[in-house]
Amino acid sequence: MSEPSGPLHLSPLHAAHAALGARMVPFAGWEMPVQYSGLLAEHAAVRGAVGLFDISHMGQVLVSGQQAADFLNHVLTNNAAHLQPGQGHYTLMLLPSGGVLDDLIAYRASEREFLLVINAAREAEDWRHLADEADLWRQREDGEDLRLSRLSDQCAGMAIQGPRSRRVFHRVFGEQAPWPERNTLLVSLSETGPLWLCGTGYTGEEGFEFFPPTATAPAWWDRLLEAVTEEGGLPCGLGARDTLRLEMGYPLNGNDLSLEHTPLEAGLGFFVDLEKPSFIGQQALVEQKSCGLPSRLTGIELIGTAPPPRPHYTVWKGDQPLGELSSGTLSPSLRRGIAMAYLPTAFSKPGTELEIDIRGRRYPARTVKKPFYHPQPPPSQP
Amino acid sequence: MSTVLEHLRYRDSHEWIEPSQSPAAVGITDHAQAELTDIVFVELPGVGRHVAAGEAVAVVESVKAASDIYAPVAGVISAINDQLSTNPGLVNSDPFTEGWLFRITPDDPSAATALMDAAAYRQHIA
Numbered sequence: 003m004s005e006p007s008g009p010l011h012l013s014p015l016h017a018a019h020a021a022l023g024a025r026m027v028p029f030a031g032w033e034m035p036v037q038y039s040g041l042l043a044e045h046a047a048v049r050g051a052v053g054l055f056d057i058s059h060m061g062q063v064l065v066s067g068q069q070a071a072d073f074l075n076h077v078l079t080n081n082a083a084h085l086q087p088g089q090g091h092y093t094l095m096l097l098p099s100g101g102v103l104d105d106l107i108a109y110r111a112s113e114r115e116f117l118l119v120i121n122a123a124r125e126a127e128d129w130r131h132l133a134d135e136a137d138l139w140r141q142r143e144d145g146e147d148l149r150l151s152r153l154s155d156q157c158a159g160m161a162i163q164g165p166r167s168r169r170v171f172h173r174v175f176g177e178q179a180p181w182p183e184r185n186t187l188l189v190s191l192s193e194t195g196p197l198w199l200c201g202t203g204y205t206g207e208e209g210f211e212f213f214p215p216t217a218t219a220p221a222w223w224d225r226l227l228e229a230v231t232e233e234g235g236l237p238c239g240l241g242a243r244d245t246l247r248l249e250m251g252y253p254l255n256g257n258d259l260s261l262e263h264t265p266l267e268a269g270l271g272f273f274v275d276l277e278k279p280s281f282i283g284q285q286a287l288v289e290q291k292s293c294g295l296p297s298r299l300t301g302i303e304l305i306g307t308a309p310p311p312r313p314h315y316t317v318w319k320g321d322q323p324l325g326e327l328s329s330g331t332l333s334p335s336l337r338r339g340i341a342m343a344y345l346p347t348a349f350s351k352p353g354t355e356l357e358i359d360i361r362g363r364r365y366p367a368r369t370v371k372k373p374f375y376h377p378q379p380p381p382s383q384p
Numbered sequence: 385m386s387t388v389l390e391h392l393r394y395r396d397s398h399e400w401i402e403p404s405q406s407p408a409a410v411g412i413t414d415h416a417q418a419e420l421t422d423i424v425f426v427e428l429p430g431v432g433r434h435v436a437a438g439e440a441v442a443v444v445e446s447v448k449a450a451s452d453i454y455a456p457v458a459g460v461i462s463a464i465n466d467q468l469s470t471n472p473g474l475v476n477s478d479p480f481t482e483g484w485l486f487r488i489t490p491d492d493p494s495a496a497t498a499l500m501d502a503a504a505y506r507q508h509i510a
Contacts, residue, residue, distance in 0.1 A: 025421070036448065037421060040421060041421060041422055041448065042424075042447070241421075241447060241448055245447060308425075309427060309443070310425055310445055310447065331447055332424045332425065332445075361443070
């Protein structure tokens with residue numbers, strides 16, 4: 003992914019990362035920790051215990067008003083009207099071409115209020131797109147009651163992920179505090195602003211994401227880190243976040259999602275409600291569905307000893323180049339190379355034998371069903 | 385603080401070589417292994433290959449990145465560390481002994497003495 007020029011945003015947790023000796027890298031216009039103690043140890047902590055991630059780079063937009071649900075049904079693919087207050091879901095923002103501008107989580111905070119959590123790399127574009135579409139929407143008959151607030155600078159973010167997340171939660175928020183179940187949202191009002199607690203994550207493990215006001219972030223980080231450490235966990239960087247999400251086959255915008263491919267090609271049809279009244283990109287998706295998908299985002303596993311697969315390596319079938327890897331890594335849990343690529347539909351069926359070109363040498367691979375890794379169920383709660 | 389061993393010579397790209405040995409072992413420094421982080425794959429040159437000084441001859445890969453390793457001197461590859469195919473982490477845990485990469489028979493037995501000594505390499509990574 004290309005990095006925008008200019009000074010990088012610093013996380014409100016920057017000093018905490020420095021104190022922990024984190025290795026910092028530029029990511030989506032931010033300087034963020036890629037690892038603390040080591041990627042493999044951090045990955046293992048999330049799969050076996052618990053990990054704490056800084057996700058303050060992610061953006062937040064609050065959409066409110068009587069028109070909020072109808073407006074979101076126009077700009078997003080999933081059906082916002084199906085969300086009850088306190089529920090959230092994964093959804094996508096498309097252009098009319100059907101290409102993906104961003105993937106995000108939409109939470110319904112109340113009847114007329116939705117929180118969108120968007121990718122850092124697309125924050126500015128998303129905001130511009132949403133603001134432009136809202137301007138158009140307000141010109142509709144009865145469309146005026148719609149407000150958008152860009153909260154990205156006001157919210158820090160932390161993700162707590164792993165089978166011991168629940169124990170961390172109760173250590174920090176108290177034994178009686180209600181656990182945010184998967185895809186639910188709890189909002190707690192504090193004197194410094196709202197605390198958003200979301201039962202979501204990007205690792206496949208049980209966990210929650212927590213968006214407190216920026217000024218309070220360092221104190222929350224310290225409390226969460228203490229609880230995570232007591233539970234045998236680790237602070238984790240973007241390196242482990244990437245290997246964890248790829249083991250689950252979760253797409254990363256900019257790698258696996260782009261304006262070049264539709265959510266149907268990405269295998270995200272479950273998060274697209276083609277039946278709802280018109281939304282941006284709907285026509286393109288309906289046409290693509292009726293014509294058949296040209297390509298599919300396919301899971302690929304390397305066979306035997308091979309270098310880690312990486313984005314842009316070419317996928318071959320005999321003498322035919324089929325495409326390039328959109329994501330790839332050595333899976334720390336499975337100890338083999340895993341990758342994803344948009345392959346012509348005819349080659350995307352699980353069990354198709356392929357080769358990956360790595361530095362001029364071909365390594366055997368095969369297509370597999372995603373996810374690559376199946377998380378262990380968390381231990382039953384005492 | 386990274387370890388730098390007195391008896392070795394160093395290339396600016398962080399390889400070490402045993403001087404006045406033939407064949408001479410080559411590896412990457414403690415500083416380099418720490419910078420590269422968890423090493424998960426090592427690709428080594430073919431035994432018998434003649435390489436030029438400064439030629440990219442091996443690749444050391446962490447989960448995040450692949451890094452070229454350069455021959456500190458010209459010569460013929462005489463052995464490779466087979467243990468690294470099953471245990472690449474030896475480069476992290478023991479970069480100067482168990483984690484050596486390959487042995488080279490230098491064309492010029494004194495070539496390595498032209499590289500940085502320990503004091504100069506310490507300066508280089510300071």
